[in-house]
Amino acid sequence: MRLPPMTAAIVLALLSLIAGLLTLRAQxxxxxxxxxxxVDGSGFVLDFFFPNLRQGTAGLLRLTGDVQAAQAVFLRQEVPFYRAADGWYGWLVADLDSLAREYPLSLLVLGADGQVRTLETRVLVTSGDYIRQNFVVPSERAYLISPEIERYEYARLSAWMSQTSPVPLWSETGFRAxxxxxxxxRFGDFRILNESVQTRHTGSDHGVPVGTPVAAMASGRVVYAGVLDIRGGYVMIDHGWSVFSGYAHLSQVNVRVDDVVQAGQIIGASGNSGRSSGPHLHWEVAVNGEWVDGPSFLSxxxxxx
Ligand SMILES: [Zn+2]
Structure with missing residues (x-):
């Protein structure tokens, strides 16, 4: 079929417009x-998506090039890398107890020839400017300030976080509060409980009436739904790639272990259960097993x- 020159020009213009729209959508x-x-390695490239790491935050790394598998070590922790369409991604986390200074980052990369190549670089951890606060736990719940109860609860949480989806379960809408x-x-502050025990605030709080609906921060799979000593009614969701979200002091839990939830789905209602001194929602985000600042993770x- 031969089109008159004018029609051909219009068709071409329309085609390029459609192609442009498709590209925009993809972007x-x-x-x-x-x-x-x-940072250039031997046969691979390491990209950082953060300038430096504040105490209690996570930053994203990407590996591209000749990479069949990779692992890093940072702050004595193993950093897994997960495969995506455009490379391998891993999280670097400065935990709340890290000191503000430079730390070595050691990277091991397996190439197609079966050889392991290494890369050594350094990452600056900066201060989170966390403050000290006194916190009063009501007398009938004061036994919950025991460091042993806190350690036991964290051991259980760690166990639930030891398995994660190797593919990201969040959708294009990402995470929301x-x-x-x-x-x-806010997250991270030092809390002196009843003037005796020091702990850290592992999440962010919203003072809201008991019964306020609580939404899942992103899509994922429920790995815990039940009642804990300190966190009270609690839901934990695996979002894949070692990212977990937790919702504490709930008065009602609407989901069960292994449920697949969508971003924004109501998973329960806020409350005042566990080690709480008033109605509020405490929500927290863990990456590679470490608590990180939720609002900065959302961004x-x-x-x-
Ligand atoms: Zn809290």
Whole structure:
């Protein structure tokens, strides 16, 4: 078929418009930022998506090139890397107890020839400016300030976080806060419980009435739904790639272990259960088994499957 020159021009213009729209859509779904730093290895490239790491935050690394598998060690922790369409991603986490200084990052990369190549670099951890606060646990719950109860509870949480989906379960909408009311207490601060025991605030709080609906931060799979000593009514969700979210002091739990939940799905209602001194929602995010600042995690760019 021969088209008159004018019609052919219009068809071409329309085709290029459609192609442009499709490209825009693809970019919308995956607006990868430029890396803040790129380090060349032997046959591979390591990209950083953060300038430095504040105490209690996570940053994303990407490996591209000749990579069949990879692992890093940072702050004495093993850092797994997960395969995505455009490379291998891993989280670097500065835990709350890390000191503000430079730390070595050691990377092992397995190439197609079966050889393991290494890369040594350094990452700066900066201060989180966390403050000390006194916190009163009501007398009938004061036994819950025991460090042993806290250690036991963390051991259980660690066990639930020891398995994670190797593919990201979050969708293109990523993560959102479980409530849209203002925060009443921020992550990371030192808490002196009843003037005797020091602990850290592992999440963020919203002071809200008992019964306020609580939404899942992102899609994922429920790995715990029940009652804990300190966290009271609690739900923990695996979002894949070693990212977990937790919702504490709930008065009602609407989900069960192994349920697949969607971002924004109501998983329970806020309450005042566990080691709580008033009605509120405590929500927390863990990456590679370490608690990280939830609001700053929500602001991170995340690759999607
Ligand atoms: Zn809290």
């Amino acid at each position: 919308d779904a995956r607006p990868a930022p430029a890396p803040t730093l790129r 479980p409530l849209d009311t203002p925060l009443s207490a 991170l760019w995340l690759p999607v499957r």
